Amino acid sequence: xxxxxxxxxxxxxxxxxxxxxxxxxxxxxxxxxxxxxxxxxxxxxxxxxxxxxxxxxxxxxxxxxxxxxxxxxxxxxxxxxxxxxxxxxxxxxxxxxxxxxxxxxxxxxxxxxxxxxxxxxxxxxxxxxxxxxxxxxxxxxxxxxxxxxxxxxxxxxxxxxxxxxxxxxxxxxxxxxxxxxxxxxxxxxxxxxxxxxxxxxxxxxxxx
Ligand SMILES: N[C@@H](CCC(=O)N[C@@H](CS)C(=O)NCC(=O)O)C(=O)O
Numbered sequence: 001x002x003x004x005x006x007x008x009x010x011x012x013x014x015x016x017x018x019x020x021x022x023x024x025x026x027x028x029x030x031x032x033x034x035x036x037x038x039x040x041x042x043x044x045x046x047x048x049x050x051x052x053x054x055x056x057x058x059x060x061x062x063x064x065x066x067x068x069x070x071x072x073x074x075x076x077x078x079x080x081x082x083x084x085x086x087x088x089x090x091x092x093x094x095x096x097x098x099x100x101x102x103x104x105x106x107x108x109x110x111x112x113x114x115x116x117x118x119x120x121x122x123x124x125x126x127x128x129x130x131x132x133x134x135x136x137x138x139x140x141x142x143x144x145x146x147x148x149x150x151x152x153x154x155x156x157x158x159x160x161x162x163x164x165x166x167x168x169x170x171x172x173x174x175x176x177x178x179x180x181x182x183x184x185x186x187x188x189x190x191x192x193x194x195x196x197x198x199x200x201x202x203x204x205x206x207x208x
Pocket of ligand 1: 008038051111
């Protein structure tokens, strides 16, 4: 498999974690978001949305949207499972995945931040206030939703953990105050120690 990847992309980080947890080998193909390679014609031909990640499967299919790809990985490579076995548990995990991937992350994506500054003329301070506001709102709810201090749900990693750690990494990078979220902090501290998560981190995969 080939992952169209960027080391600091939190959506790509989700996939690196899931691929590692499932023990699936992949080649990383870097798409440099800072130099706008995601807007190059060649990449747009693969993914008209101009976003990473995308995953080329062993049979040559090109998949986009990280959560769709996480779900595909779970169906195509069920071991180890990254969703609980019961329907209620699956709904709980998916709710956390969607809180992060649909409600928190899109508001703070690079293209949104660029639009705020370049088109709307918002100051750097106001852009950061926007970022912190939406993270705080999302994390406050997530702090109530998570089930413990080791994993978001249950006693093993799930897709929710694969989404949480990248979002926590991103929040730290942008100077978010994480003190109000002791459970999220404890989960992130635990996940960071796990080899599949550590090997997927931006530091571990950063270009030399
Ligand atoms: N919903 C998409 C979001 C993908 C996304 O926003 N990717 C970001 C990096 S984390 C990106 O490619 N940004 C490029 C840009 O903003 O121009 C997914 O989950 O795959």
